[in-house]
Amino acid sequence: MLSALLWGLVGSSSLVIGAVAGVVLHVPRRALGLLLGFGAGALVSAISFELADEALHEGGPGALAAGLAAGGLAFYFGDRLIERGTSTPRKERRSAGGGALAFGALLDGLPEQAAIGLSIAAGSGVGLSLVAAVFISNIPESLGSSADMRESGRSARSILGLWAAVGVVTTLASLAGYAVLGDASGWIVGFTQAFAAGALVVMLIDAMVPEAFEKGGRVVGLATLLGYALAVLLSEVVA
Template sequence: MWEASFWGFVGGFALLIGAAAGIWLPTSKRFVGLVMAFGTGVLFSAVAFELTAEAYDRSGADAVVIGLLAGSVVFFVGDALIDRRGGHRRKSPNGSPAGAGAGALVLGALLDGIPESAAIGVSLVGGGSVGVAVVVAVFLSNIPESLSASAGMRSDGRSVRYVLGLWGGVLVASTLAAGLGFVVLGGAPAVVVAVTQAFAAGAILTMLADTMVPEAVEHAGALVGLVTALGFTCAFLLSMA
């Protein structure tokens, strides 16, 4: 459990790094979009090779299909509820819509971050070593997520304490999610572990399509496709190493 929590903390700590960059470093919106695109490619690779493929190897196609669809539906519903409270542009460097509640931003950050961290804990189930590619993918994707969102929150006039406090809270939740992912599934049957892995993959895929890719394209344009492919390639080579 402690090892899973530690690696969850490592992956989540990137949120604070990205938040600090969004607050204090002069970054253009185009640069933010390109960094988001790279992180998107990294996560696509982790979803395909570290989560979905491993879930298939554990328990076959049925577990993968059930998990992917369930994870996607749960994220979709949760995201729709958060959108209604003003959180649909939570990752935009332009800031959130007028009237967006602090609760929507916090819940949105948790919804986006917890599946990734839980996947880290699940990668240790069965006595295996931590999925290095998953940790790296989560770490690299968290930086542009929090960088973009933090820049947007600052443009909304939110205080540095508020922004860092939000991401600090998400870091704590991510650390706990990784530890719980290992504890809850430590003695579970292979099919349960496989469905959980695919569930996390489905949630992450839906998050990428719904929030990361649109924001990246809006701010960085046509180069997003190339940079996403670059991120995917780097993460794929890491998975195969």
């Protein structure tokens, strides 16, 4: 349990690191797009090798299919509810209000972090490539959002407090993934891993990749490939 908590903390700590950077530094728009692309590539690797593959192994094709569908639909409809609640599109939401932003970050982060605890509970050890992908992808998300909120007039204290709270909750999701699913059946474990994979796939295409391309231009594709390649190599090294 302590291991799940510590590794969850490692993964979510980058939310606070990115928030601090967004408040203190002025990161060029193009550089932020490249960071987003790199993080997206790392997540593609984690989805394939740490989540979907493990889900198929633990729960079989049925658990994989059901989890992918449930996770993808959960993110899709949850994200639509956020947009309706704020009356603003996603690309404008970062400066629209702290409550909607926090919920959006949780929607992205909870399945990622729960999967970290789940990988430990399943007896497969720490998925270091998954932790690395979560860590990398969190930084540009919180960095860009914090920079936008700073420009809209929010204080540094409120911005950092918001992201610290999100970091705490997502860290606890790792602990929950471990505690709740430690004795679960293979089907439930596989379904939960596939749920996280499905949510992340929709999040990547619906939000992260378009924003990366908008900010970074066509070269983002190369940054995404680099993130994917490094994550794949990492998964092989630590396997």
